Amino acid sequence: xxELSPSSVDLFADAGxxxxxxxxxxxxxxxxxxxxxxxxxxxxxxxxxxxxxxxLSAGRRYRKKGKGVxxxxxxxWIAALTFCAVFADYLPFVRSYSKIYAGHFHESxxxxxxxxxxxxxxxVFARTVYGARLSLAIAGASIVLGLFFGGILGxxxxxxxxxxxxVISTGVDIMLAFPALILLLAITAFLTPSARTxxxxxxxxxxxxxxxxxxxxxxxxxxxxxxxAAKSLGAKDRRILFREVLPNIVPAMLAFxxxxxxxxxxxxxALAFLGQSVPPPIPTWGKLIDDGRQDLETAWWISLLPxxxxxxxxxxxxxxxDVLAKRFDVREAVA
Numbered sequence: 001x002x003e004l005s006p007s008s009v010d011l012f013a014d015a016g017x018x019x020x021x022x023x024x025x026x027x028x029x030x031x032x033x034x035x036x037x038x039x040x041x042x043x044x045x046x047x048x049x050x051x052x053x054x055x056l057s058a059g060r061r062y063r064k065k066g067k068g069v070x071x072x073x074x075x076x077w078i079a080a081l082t083f084c085a086v087f088a089d090y091l092p093f094v095r096s097y098s099k100i101y102a103g104h105f106h107e108s109x110x111x112x113x114x115x116x117x118x119x120x121x122x123x124v125f126a127r128t129v130y131g132a133r134l135s136l137a138i139a140g141a142s143i144v145l146g147l148f149f150g151g152i153l154g155x156x157x158x159x160x161x162x163x164x165x166x167v168i169s170t171g172v173d174i175m176l177a178f179p180a181l182i183l184l185l186a187i188t189a190f191l192t193p194s195a196r197t198x199x200x201x202x203x204x205x206x207x208x209x210x211x212x213x214x215x216x217x218x219x220x221x222x223x224x225x226x227x228x229a230a231k232s233l234g235a236k237d238r239r240i241l242f243r244e245v246l247p248n249i250v251p252a253m254l255a256f257x258x259x260x261x262x263x264x265x266x267x268x269x270a271l272a273f274l275g276q277s278v279p280p281p282i283p284t285w286g287k288l289i290d291d292g293r294q295d296l297e298t299a300w301w302i303s304l305l306p307x308x309x310x311x312x313x314x315x316x317x318x319x320x321x322d323v324l325a326k327r328f329d330v331r332e333a334v335a
Contacts, residue, residue, distance in 0.1 A: 071323045074316035081313060085133035088126075095123045097130040098281055106299045116301040118291060128306045131283045132313070134195070138278075139264040141199045143257050146206030151253065153207070154214025155241050159222050168211065175208035184267060188276040195278050198271060202264045213256045217249040251328040259321035262314040269310060285310045 088094045100121040107117040115124035157168040187201040221227060222245060230240050265285070271277040272286025280287075285306050292302025 068323065070319050074319040077312060077316045078320070081132055081309075082136065084129050085136060088129050088133060094129050095126040097122065097127045097283060099123070099126075106295070108299075109301055109305070115305045116299070118302050119295060119299070124288070124302055124305060127283045127288055128285070128309055131285045131288050131306065132309070134278060134282055135265055135268055135285045135310075136313075138195060138198055138202065138268050138284075139261050142202035142264050143206055143260050145199070145203035146210045146260065147253055147257060149203075150207045150210030151214050151246075154211045154216075155218050155245065157211070158215040158218025159237070159241055159245065161219075165215070169215070172208045172211050175204075176212075180205055180267070181270065184271055185274070185276060188271060193276065193279050198268060198277055201271075202267055205267065206260055206264065210253070210256065210260070213252060214249060217252050218245055221245050221248050251324065255321055255324035255328055257321075258317050258324065262317035262321070265310065265314055265317075 084091060084094065101113075101117060101123065102121060104113065104117045104121050106119055107113055109116040113123055113125065115128060118124055118127075153168050153172075157165040184201045184205060187204065188197055191197045191200070227240060227244050230244055235244075268277060268284060269286030269289065272284045273290045275290075277284055277286060288306040289303045289310075292299060292304075292306075295302055296304075
């Protein structure tokens with residue numbers, strides 16, 4: 001029978017209770033089972049910790065990539081304001097903008113008249129809501145016309161380049177160099193004051209910046225692989241522009257349109273403040289601010305509360321436009 005090596009002897013010596021017979025073997029088996037259960041529990045704890053860290057990191061990624069609370073608050077404000085403006089005739093808490101309440105002149109804000117009354121006895125809150133209807137309608141119609149004509153000019157300049165780009169870019173530079181307020185006053189003074197005149201003037205004002213935005217993004221996408229593949233397959237320019245390029249630049253156009261709405265609301269307010277906007281009796285925010293300008297010391301609410309609503313609306317459009325511009329990486333200029 002061969003002799004055991006010293007290492008084997010040491011192994012049995014270290015076995016402890018296992019070398020003491022059946023009882024020692026049972027103890028070893030129990031210890032191994034306890035050790036195995038402990039090791040089996042460790043991965044579960046690690047998975048649980050990993051799951052917590054995963055959700056925390058996912059939350060951080062959502063906050064970085066998501067639109068944020070400010071975007072949704074701004075969207076809610078615009079949605080509520082638009083709803084009140086569109087359905088003002090049917091809402092029980094919105095009175096008539098032209099009704100005069102005798103005995104309620106220069107009345108401060110209260111439970112009955114939320115924004116107070118003016119010197120004639122009009123409900124300032126009702127006039128603010130109806131003013132939102134007209135101001136938003138004018139700005140919205142103007143930006144739609146600007147998107148249409150600016151989009152066509154920007155697509156042509158960015159896709160065909162060369163002489164077409166030179167002519168369009170020169171015209172855009174001239175329009176941008178001309179003072180905006182003087183251009184608006186010239187158009188509104190030459191034509192009959194009306195909502196159509198104001199829309200036309202603001203649409204002309206918005207064409208130039210929208211053309212530059214569309215041109216910049218068209219220059220980028222016209223060199224992408226899918227456009228080059230469409231050209232190699234013999235697709236016509238019209239199909240490439242409206243089926244390949246345009247759908248990719250629509251998000252950038254919408255992002256800039258939201259910011260443009262804020263600018264056009266301010267421009268319409270400036271025209272109304274100068275007496276060149278829509279004539280009475282339909283009010284606009286600029287006209288409401290101008291009506292209470294002389295009574296700021298005694299009846300501040302006539303001007304300041306419509307101005308506050310106008311400010312919040314402009315701020316909401318700017319927030320929404322900035323968030324969408326960052327999300328879609330809007331390119332504002334390309335040399």
